[in-house]
Every structure is written in C-alpha cells, then in structure tokens.
Amino acid sequence: MADVTVVGVFPHDDAARGALRQLDEAGFPADRVGIVAGNVRQAREVAGSFSPRAAMIGAVIGALVGLGLGVASGMSVNNVVATPLGMLMLAIVGAFIGGLAGRGKALKSHEYEKYQRVVDKGDALVTIRCAAGEQERARTALTGAGATAVRVEGTAETV
Numbered sequence: 001m002a003d004v005t006v007v008g009v010f011p012h013d014d015a016a017r018g019a020l021r022q023l024d025e026a027g028f029p030a031d032r033v034g035i036v037a038g039n040v041r042q043a044r045e046v047a048g049s050f051s052p053r054a055a056m057i058g059a060v061i062g063a064l065v066g067l068g069l070g071v072a073s074g075m076s077v078n079n080v081v082a083t084p085l086g087m088l089m090l091a092i093v094g095a096f097i098g099g100l101a102g103r104g105k106a107l108k109s110h111e112y113e114k115y116q117r118v119v120d121k122g123d124a125l126v127t128i129r130c131a132a133g134e135q136e137r138a139r140t141a142l143t144g145a146g147a148t149a150v151r152v153e154g155t156a157e158t159v
Helices: 013-025 040-047 052-074 082-102 106-120 132-144
Strands: 003-010 033-037 124-131 149-153
Touching: 003 013, 003 132, 013 033, 013 124, 013 132, 033 106, 052 082, 106 124, 124 132, 132 149
Parallel strands: none
Antiparallel strands: 003 124, 003 149, 033 124
C-alpha cells in the first residue's frame, strides 16, 4: 500500500510543536512526522515534488521531438533498418529526457500556493507520512492535537 502525507494546519508554531509531542505519544514515528513554520519555500514540499501529469506531458513532448528529429535525419539516410531504429532510439531518449524535465513543479503551482499562504501568514504545518490505510488515524490525531484544517496529499514526502 502506498504512503500518503496527512497535513495539519496549526495557528502558530508553538501549537504545532505541542502537536508533535502528542503525535509522538500517539505512536507516530519521529522520522515520519515533520513541521513547517516560517519557511515559505519549505511549505511547497508538502504538496510533493513530483507531478505525474507533468512527467507524462514531458515524456510525450520529448518522444514527439525525438521522433521528429529521427524523421528529419532519416530523410538523408536511405538505410531501411537504420532509419526506423534511429527514429525509435531518438523517440525513447526524448521521452526519457522529457519525463525527467516534466518532474518539475510547473503544473502543480496552484497546489503549493495554499501551503505557502498558510505559512506566510504565520500558521504552521505538521505532516505525517503514513500508509494509506492509516490516514484516518493520522487525520484524527492531527485534529485532536488542535489542527484547524487537515488534508491528505497523495505524496509520500514528509517535510
């Protein structure tokens, strides 16, 4: 079962630190719990640093560019075997490079903004990385510790 990150918003960093103590007492391992207070850039990481949609778009664009280069270079080479293999190789390399480039955060900016705004106004975030089956327990623990809002992110990153 894949891990998820459960994020709780606390009115200030003292409340978030108190929540950390409560989460420790509730049995959440310290290496799976994180806090973000006063660091707007770190708040971005809560939403995850990987965008599957951006990676897929990058891979498709990279494959098309690679295929286009393969077709263009194939016009000057009249080898029946080398031309299709070269086109395939350029498409695969293009897809790989495009997929890596697409891992960036370009298509997730709206998801980061909510956490940046919260931290910018002085609130703090507490994150718990847990198995998907434990997200309700984590949600309940954060709410019980005083979180004003709780959200589950489909990422396994803990800040």
